Amino acid sequence: MMRSEGLLTEAELSVVAPVYNESQNLRPLLDRLIPVLESCARSFEIIFVDDGSTDDTIEVLRKAHDLDPRIRAVSLSRNFGKEIAIAAGLDHISGGAAVIIDADLQHPPEIIRAFVEKWREGYKNVYGQRIDRAADAPLRRVLTQRFYRLFGAVGEMQLPEGAGDFRLLDAKAVAALKTMREHARFSKGLYAWIGFKSIGVPFEVAPRLAGHSKFSYRKLTHFALDGLMSFTTMPLKIWTYFGLATSVLALALAAFYVIRTLLFGVDVPGYASLIVSITFFAGIQLLSLGILGEYIGRIFAEVKRRPLYLVEERLGLDERAGEAFP
Ligand code: UDP
Numbered sequence: 001m002m003r004s005e006g007l008l009t010e011a012e013l014s015v016v017a018p019v020y021n022e023s024q025n026l027r028p029l030l031d032r033l034i035p036v037l038e039s040c041a042r043s044f045e046i047i048f049v050d051d052g053s054t055d056d057t058i059e060v061l062r063k064a065h066d067l068d069p070r071i072r073a074v075s076l077s078r079n080f081g082k083e084i085a086i087a088a089g090l091d092h093i094s095g096g097a098a099v100i101i102d103a104d105l106q107h108p109p110e111i112i113r114a115f116v117e118k119w120r121e122g123y124k125n126v127y128g129q130r131i132d133r134a135a136d137a138p139l140r141r142v143l144t145q146r147f148y149r150l151f152g153a154v155g156e157m158q159l160p161e162g163a164g165d166f167r168l169l170d171a172k173a174v175a176a177l178k179t180m181r182e183h184a185r186f187s188k189g190l191y192a193w194i195g196f197k198s199i200g201v202p203f204e205v206a207p208r209l210a211g212h213s214k215f216s217y218r219k220l221t222h223f224a225l226d227g228l229m230s231f232t233t234m235p236l237k238i239w240t241y242f243g244l245a246t247s248v249l250a251l252a253l254a255a256f257y258v259i260r261t262l263l264f265g266v267d268v269p270g271y272a273s274l275i276v277s278i279t280f281f282a283g284i285q286l287l288s289l290g291i292l293g294e295y296i297g298r299i300f301a302e303v304k305r306r307p308l309y310l311v312e313e314r315l316g317l318d319e320r321a322g323e324a325f326p
């Protein structure tokens, strides 16, 4: 049944799960998720966002929806990435609180009970806090730690330790997130940016059930850059200080050479220092240009004002929901 027909009331809790080729994990996830939700929510819906899967994810979802109409889905026209899939899911919830969860069972559904408890106490932004990163590959673990240290030093937001997408957001927090339509999405930063009364609930990340992580190191690098660039302008501004320092140095050097020439005459050697300084400053200029390019590329992507995503199909959801239709 479609909500537009007025037959379904607002669910108290909407679970949003982005899925990209996760057909094997869906049933096991539902088997654990539904009893948890039945025990802690008055009413609920589970919205899967099929992020352009190429396996039989959509068929599995269709079957699940036919058996249990509380299971709903929005299928995107192609793979838009997890961050945008989450945004699409939040656009489609019926108006209550939202829980965001990975579909690979790395986020234990049972923790949702604790989320709901905190929410009923009045917290609007309840985040799961991973105790360790043992489930990640060792290289990824090290790089992730480095990234968060760097973000902590230069980012404009303070990110809570170990917090990710696994969280409960009150309707107010969801409404706030929905106003942010940026394409280069770094959700962890956005969750921190909106504020609201927040609290962490520790949990242990389980190993992925079936399949493998959808994040290659290339994707993770892009994601890290998006995160840094959308939450700091420090890389742009640093060149002002660097330029100032080198100009002062150049002036001092000029004075030194003028005085030396006046005192000791013209001196030809100096090839090595010349070549070193030319290559050094050429490198610095290219680097700062590159950083400008990174920001300008992102500005370009945003000013086009394309929709965040396009929907191919909805199961059990209002056809007019979301930002772009059909
Ligand atoms: N995911 C998605 N679109 C993507 C990549 C991932 O919807 O382009 C989903 C994926 O199906 C899973 C969740 O995001 O439910 C987390 O992905 P994954 O387990 O691959 O990431 P990791 O746990 O390695 O960070």
Ligand code: MG
Residues within 6 Å of the ligand: 102, 104, 106, 208, 213
């Ligand atoms: Mg995973």
